[in-house]
Amino acid sequence: MKQILIALVLIGVLSSCNTSTKNKDEESAMEETVVDSTALKAETNFVPIDSDEALVAASLMAAPAESRDGCKVIGYNMAGEFVTFKEGDNEFIVLVDDPKTNGFNAACYHKSLEPFMARGRELRAEGKSGPEIFDIREEEAKSGKLDMGKPGATLHLYYGPSDSYDPETFNVEDAQYRYVVYLPFATAESTGLPETPIGSNHPWIMNPGTHRAHIMITPSGMVH
Incomplete structure (x- = not known):
């Protein structure tokens, strides 16, 4: 039983880490898109x-x-x-x-x-x-x-x-x-x-x- 509980805890931690990493990756991608869009507009020579x-x-x-x-x-x-x-x-x-x-x-x-x-x-x-x-x-x-x-x-x-x-x-x-x-x-x-x-x-x-x-x-x- 103890081994099962430890396994469940590890799965929960790994899942949380994966979700956190995914969210950070998505936020980073969104920030890069905003920066690229802003930079593109700034570079346009109107x-x-x-x-x-x-x-x-x-x-x-x-x-x-x-x-x-x-x-x-x-x-x-x-x-x-x-x-x-x-x-x-x-x-x-x-x-x-x-x-x-x-x-x-x-x-x-x-x-x-x-x-x-x-x-x-x-x-x-x-x-x-x-x-x-x-x-x-x-x-x-x-x-x-x-x-x-x-x-x-x-x-x-x-x-x-x-x-x-x-x-x-x-x-x-x-x-x-x-x-x-x-x-x-x-x-x-x-x-x-x-x-x-x-x-x-x-x-x-x-x-x-x-x-x-x-x-x-x-x-x-x-x-x-």
Whole structure:
């Protein structure tokens, strides 16, 4: 009996040692992961976007990787002038981030949406408010005066709170993606989508029944 008791005690001690060692190993691994993540962020060379070249390079991240070389690129330059930075030969137009605004917000959209986008810029330049622009384009789209592009045409947004980027990768600090699929005058009934998101990365339809009806998609991860 005495030998059995001694054996049980030894098993208990060994088990306790193994559990303690395992817990310490797991804690050590977690600490190393945190340190590595912090060190990686500290090593990333984020710098202000302070030139037209940097503005274009960062804004092109809004486009699919395989299409960036062929995109037309337009928008406000560092001097505040609306210009064409480069012509393109594919289906995308990139609208660069406005350097005069806080944060970063670049867009890439299908070229068939250009009349709709250009009309918005024109009305905004005239001093029209957001609701006024919406009403004017709604009326013009219903009358056929405004071309709304191909149904299903997409808009890709690359945006974030920072206006700094990594000159080696062109990634903007803490930026993320959102995708929009335009379906003029579509509704929840015609698409089967909810009018409000049911999850952080679930698609839903915004402005249903109007010229600006579109499917909103916000991925949970970041892919460049």
